[in-house]
Amino acid sequence: MADRAVDRTISDLPLKTVYEPSDVADLDVKRDLGEPGEFPYTRGIHPHMYRDRLWTMRQFAGFGNARQTNERYHFLLAQGQMGLSVAFDMPTLMGYDSDAPQALGEVGKCGVAIDSVKDMETLFAGIDMGAITTSMTINGPAAIALAQYIVAAENSGIPRAELGGTLQADIFKEYIAQKEWIFPPRPHVRIIVDMMKFCTAEMPKWNTISISGYHIREAGSTAVQELAFTLADGFAYVEAAMAAGMDIDTFAPRLSFFFNAHIDFFEEICKFRAARRIYAHRMRDQYGARDPRSWQLRFHTQTAGASATAQQPENNIVRVAYEALSAVLGGTQSLHTNSMDEVLALPTEKSVEIALRTQQVLAYETNVTNVVDPLGGAYFIEALTSEMERQALEYFRQIEAFGGVIEAIEAGFFQREIADASYRYQRSLETKERIVVGVNAFERDETQDDLNLLKIGRDVELGQARDVQAVRATRDAAAVEDALAGLKRVCRSGENVMPALIDACRAFATEGEIVDAMAEVFGRYVERASF
Amino acid sequence: MRWPKYLDGMSNARHFEGDGLRRPFRIVVAKAGLDGHDRGAKVIARALRDAGMEVIYTGLFQTPEQIVRTAIQEDADGIGLSILSGAHMTLFPLVVQQLEAQGAGDIVFFGGGTIPADDAAELKRLGVREIFTPGAPLADIVAFVQREAGKRRERVG
Numbered sequence: 001m002a003d004r005a006v007d008r009t010i011s012d013l014p015l016k017t018v019y020e021p022s023d024v025a026d027l028d029v030k031r032d033l034g035e036p037g038e039f040p041y042t043r044g045i046h047p048h049m050y051r052d053r054l055w056t057m058r059q060f061a062g063f064g065n066a067r068q069t070n071e072r073y074h075f076l077l078a079q080g081q082m083g084l085s086v087a088f089d090m091p092t093l094m095g096y097d098s099d100a101p102q103a104l105g106e107v108g109k110c111g112v113a114i115d116s117v118k119d120m121e122t123l124f125a126g127i128d129m130g131a132i133t134t135s136m137t138i139n140g141p142a143a144i145a146l147a148q149y150i151v152a153a154e155n156s157g158i159p160r161a162e163l164g165g166t167l168q169a170d171i172f173k174e175y176i177a178q179k180e181w182i183f184p185p186r187p188h189v190r191i192i193v194d195m196m197k198f199c200t201a202e203m204p205k206w207n208t209i210s211i212s213g214y215h216i217r218e219a220g221s222t223a224v225q226e227l228a229f230t231l232a233d234g235f236a237y238v239e240a241a242m243a244a245g246m247d248i249d250t251f252a253p254r255l256s257f258f259f260n261a262h263i264d265f266f267e268e269i270c271k272f273r274a275a276r277r278i279y280a281h282r283m284r285d286q287y288g289a290r291d292p293r294s295w296q297l298r299f300h301t302q303t304a305g306a307s308a309t310a311q312q313p314e315n316n317i318v319r320v321a322y323e324a325l326s327a328v329l330g331g332t333q334s335l336h337t338n339s340m341d342e343v344l345a346l347p348t349e350k351s352v353e354i355a356l357r358t359q360q361v362l363a364y365e366t367n368v369t370n371v372v373d374p375l376g377g378a379y380f381i382e383a384l385t386s387e388m389e390r391q392a393l394e395y396f397r398q399i400e401a402f403g404g405v406i407e408a409i410e411a412g413f414f415q416r417e418i419a420d421a422s423y424r425y426q427r428s429l430e431t432k433e434r435i436v437v438g439v440n441a442f443e444r445d446e447t448q449d450d451l452n453l454l455k456i457g458r459d460v461e462l463g464q465a466r467d468v469q470a471v472r473a474t475r476d477a478a479a480v481e482d483a484l485a486g487l488k489r490v491c492r493s494g495e496n497v498m499p500a501l502i503d504a505c506r507a508f509a510t511e512g513e514i515v516d517a518m519a520e521v522f523g524r525y526v527e528r529a530s531f
Numbered sequence: 532m533r534w535p536k537y538l539d540g541m542s543n544a545r546h547f548e549g550d551g552l553r554r555p556f557r558i559v560v561a562k563a564g565l566d567g568h569d570r571g572a573k574v575i576a577r578a579l580r581d582a583g584m585e586v587i588y589t590g591l592f593q594t595p596e597q598i599v600r601t602a603i604q605e606d607a608d609g610i611g612l613s614i615l616s617g618a619h620m621t622l623f624p625l626v627v628q629q630l631e632a633q634g635a636g637d638i639v640f641f642g643g644g645t646i647p648a649d650d651a652a653e654l655k656r657l658g659v660r661e662i663f664t665p666g667a668p669l670a671d672i673v674a675f676v677q678r679e680a681g682k683r684r685e686r687v688g
Contacts, residue, residue: 090565090616102592105621106565179567179591220570306570310645310665343665344647345617419573426574430669439666453647456617529590531560531576 005433010264010425011222013387019379027382032277036372040280042273042385043373044331045296050369055327056334057359058135060302062087062112063346064460065467066122069112073127075349079356083165085135085336086123087111088145093180095141095515099465107461110346111137114145115468116510120152130158134165135210135300140182142169143195144514146206147501166207166256166300169195172233172405173212176414177219179527182515185406187522191497192237193244196251198498208251209237210258210300216414217260218306220422223271224388226260228395229414231278236405238287248287252294256333261323262304268323269375270384272299272330278389301327302336308343312438312446316340321358328368329375335359345453412530419531468510475508483507484517491521556680557585558609561598563626566616567591571643571665575611578669579676595625602630602638608680609639619646619654627658637687639679643667 007015016023027033034040037047046052059076061084062069073084088111091103097115098107107113114120124134129152138145146167150160171188174181181188192209199206213230221229234255241251257275261268279297283289303323308316320337327335337355339347347355363369375381402408409415428434435441483504490500497518504514560576562569569591580586587605589598602610610630614622623642630636636658643663646654651662660679663672 090618094565096565102565104564105618106616109617174567179569180565218570220574344645419577422570423574423577426578426669436666440668447648455647527590529588531573531586531588 005428009223009267009384010262010434011224011267011421012424013224013267013384013391019383021379023379023383024386027386029377032386033376033382039284039292039295041276041296043376045276045298045333047372049331049372050328050363051372054363054369055332056082056133057356057363058083058085058300058334058336059352059356060085060087060135060137060336061352062089063110063454064108064456065113065464066119068108068460070123070125070127072349072352073123076352076356077127077132079353080360081356083133083135083334084127086137088136088138089113090180092511093138093140095144095182095511095519097468097510097512098461099468100512103461105461107464108456113460113464114148114511115464116471116508117148117151117155117505118467118471118508120145120148121155124152124156128158129153129156130162132164134163135168136165137168139168139171139174139178140180140188141511141515142167142171143191143497143501144505144511146195147498147505148511150502151505160203162205163203164205166210167195168210168212168258170209170212170233170237170258172236172409173215173230175409175525175527176216176229176233177221177418178215181525181527183519183522184525185409187491189237189240189406190494193240193246194496194498196237196241197244197246198496199254200246200250207254207256210256211237212258214258214260214302216418217262217304219418220306220425221418222421223262223264223267224391225395225414225417225421227271227275227278227388228392228399230257230259231275231282231392232396232399232405234279235282238283242287248283248289249291249294252283252289253291253296257297257299259299259301259327259332260304261301261327261330261332261335263307263319263323265322265326266381266384267388268326269330270381270388272301272327272332273373273376273381273385274388274392275299276331277385278392298333300334300336301330301332303327303338305338305342308338308340309436309439310343311443313340313343315438316343317354317358320355321362324358324362325366325368328362329373331373341453345455348452348454350452412528415530471508471510479507480504480509480513483509484513487514488517488521491518553684555583555585556608556677556684557587557605558611558676558680559587559589559598559602559605559607561589561593561601561610561612562591563593563595563598563612563614563622564616564618565592566614566618568613568615568644571615572611572613574669575613575643575672578673579611582673582677584676584680595622595629598626599629599633599635603633603635607638608683609641609676611676612640612642614642614644614646617645619644620650623654623659624657631658637683639676639683641675641679643672
């Protein structure tokens with residue numbers, strides 16, 4: 001009987017007992033794999049990969065207020081971390097100031113609260129913004145966060161052209177999975193294209209969009225859905241920028257991707273390899289990109305939060321290590337390893353350190369970095385890579401049948417596919433068809449007493465509310481009004497919004513005020529509830 | 532409706548499936564605050580529906596007032612609130628307060644999410660009937676809702 005867990009990956013892809021040459025009979029090594037660093041980059045985007053340069057170890061961090069998170073950044077940099085990655089709190093991600101009624105109970109909980117340029121300056125105090133790279137996980141208000149970052153850097157004497165980093169700015173996956181949107185899809189896409197144009201002209205070291213499958217997977221998708229939906233989103237941004245008159249080779253080299261490293265080891269490796277091959281072909285053959293850098297899919301990876309368990313949380317250290325290994329064998333450019341306690345709360349300093357050490361052991365002790373794409377050519381790996389590619393292309397056809405990504409979002413297609421997959425998976429745990437150690441097998445009675453969890457108190461919310469009110473009380477009110485009026489004007493006229501956003505941030509307009517001004521023009525998105 | 536195999540053997544479940552005399556339990560599954568993590572809420576909503584209950588999913592970003600109003604308007608037996616953003620110590624107590632203020636304290640109020648054990652204990656002390664954390668079996672949640680909603684029906688008819 002075929003219906004057994006050993007016959008399917010965690011995403012329900014079929015598996016054979018053993019793979020043989022006949023499983024890769026269609027594979028043309030030169031056409032489908034190439035050499036590492038050569039089209040279609042199945043084996044990696046660099047000829048020598050980690051022999052020349054390790055991946056960037058970048059731990060996502062943010063909690064409480066800007067001062068607390070700044071301390072954590074100094075700690076992480078001192079431990080050998082190579083770049084910063086900002087986690088914002090929910091009100092910041094949704095465009096509300098810390099004293100807004102909607103922010104009640106959420107300030108500083110899931111990340112750091114940033115209301116104005118003042119907070120952004122505190123966040124990077126004592127850190128050379130010209131020397132580090134910063135990744136900012138923010139989408140709805142991404143352009144505002146970038147404007148705040150630019151102004152904070154300029155106030156410390158660093159011109160925007162020297163700033164290196166990545167803005168997530170992937171609004172499609174918000175509607176699909178993460179659900180932190182502000183405006184309806186079309187105005188959001190216009191803002192993103194404005195931001196791409198601005199960065200292309202003025203910030204040569206800045207990566208404009210990090211097209212993210214991570215949250216799609218966390219919302220319960222399969223690996224194939226993560227692969228297909230993420231790439232479809234990426235292609236939709238490419239098409240939007242081209243439709244706005246941009247030459248693909250001016251912006252494509254600075255697009256990057258962000259994937260999940262889940263627990264099904266080989267499936268993940270194949271997902272990364274398939275992603276590179278699909279992307280290279282489409283960028284060159286369909287969109288006509290001529291610069292090889294436009295064909296190369298670069299990506300960041302984070303281990304799967306959804307694979308971590310609240311039960312016996314120390315076991316998560318082991319899961320993270322396997323997941324990190326799959327990301328490295330899949331050729332990632334940077335990596336975040338989750339901390340064991342993140343399923344319960346924000347991670348403590350101790351657990352973050354173990355997560356970072358996990359990467360360092362992988363990089364410096366295991367020697368998996370010495371050979372490029374060591375699994376390339378294995379019958380199983382190549383067969384599964386091709387199967388995932390085939391299934392992703394089938395999803396592209398379905399999305400195109402809706403008319404494109406926005407239309408498929410509006411029809412609830414992605415949301416339904418993910419909810420179905422997530423429920424199927426949950427049921428397979430209920431029936432013990434799939435085993436999760438400590439959850440539905442090998443359980444033991446336990447208390448959480450021995451874990452020292454990091455909790456964010458109400459004092460953070462009250463303090464942050466006082467701070468933002470102080471900013472409003474001490475700035476030049478007329479300058480703020482002018483800046484916000486100017487912003488609304490460009491939102492209406494169709495001029496690039498970035499300069500007006502920078503002006504508003506310089507005048508100490510708060511994030512909530514800026515979003516309210518833009519929402520007057522663009523409106524706010526409301527999702528139809530379904531399950 | 533096809534009965535999910537993993538729910539076999541549950542005490543009173545089949546009773547409701549075929550019982551035409553009593554209307555099925557009605558449960559509001561809610562998301563509050565700014566928390567967009569809706570995977571858990573949707574899975575619970577489907578599990579309760581598959582167990583024969585009527586489920587109203589509020590969608591995202593509801594206030595405690597909106598959630599309680601929906602439950603009263605829908606004559607719901609229970610409210611299940613899912614929070615993964617860390618705002619649980621603020622939002623759960625507000626729903627309890629609203630239920631009491633509206634004279635709807637009989638509605639079975641339970642929840643789940645990333646909630647540390649000591650917070651869960653405190654929330655139960657404050658009047659939340661049960662807190663389910665990641666890894667809780669769906670069958671346990673379904674059994675809890677059926678038991679507590681059944682008791683409520685006996686009390687309020």
